Amino acid sequence: QRQRYTDARQVLVAAIARPMLSPEQAIEVGYALGCVHAALGRDVRLAAKERRSELRDAESVFADVIAADPRHFRAHHGRAAALEALDLAEQADAAYRTCISIEPRYAPCWIGLGQM
Secondary structure, X not given: OHHHHHHHHHHHHHHHOOOOOOHHHHHHHHHHHHHHHHHHHOOOOOOHHHHHHHHHHHHHHHHHHHHHXXXXXXXXXXXXXXXXXXXXXXXXXXHHHHHHHXXXXXXXXXXXXXXX
């Protein structure tokens, strides 16, 4: 499974570099890349240092998506989860609450906030 995520990461990074993507497509490809980094950050088979690096990359990519589309509630959720995993509770709390303010019906943000 890890190899699949690693392969997906390479494909998504290459896709982002392509100038023919529309801005909307680039945002969704960026979101997918953040999800891949987050999944690798949760992979207990990786060394702790590698997991933290993947989580930092996930947070950064989600932040880029949010910069391009501040109402992308799924990116706010992904960023919140990455921040929480990095033990940055105050920032994670704020990100979960931002997600909820954008899309109050998105249960994963409520669950994440409740489990903190």
